[in-house]
Amino acid sequence: MDRKSREYEVCLCYHTTRGEVEDFIREHGITDLKTLCEEMKIGDKCGGCREDLDMILTEVNAGE
Numbered sequence: 006m007d008r009k010s011r012e013y014e015v016c017l018c019y020h021t022t023r024g025e026v027e028d029f030i031r032e033h034g035i036t037d038l039k040t041l042c043e044e045m046k047i048g049d050k051c052g053g054c055r056e057d058l059d060m061i062l063t064e065v066n067a068g069e
């Protein structure tokens with residue numbers, strides 16, 4: 006699936022979609038990866054999604 010799709014499952018360990026992450030970042034004004042992972046309770050198992058999460062953070066905060 007396209008990584009830009011809102012349906013893209015960014016965190017496989019917690020079954021969290023890109024759309025859910027984008028909405029959470031906007032609603033809570035998240036600007037850093039550590040806070041995002043702690044507050045959403047994602048990204049702390051295998052860690053394989055962290056790079057993608059960081060990219061989403063950058064994009065949302067850049068207004069994309």
Ligand code: FES
Binds near residue numbers: 016018049051053
């Ligand atoms: S894919 Fe997110 S912690 Fe494993």
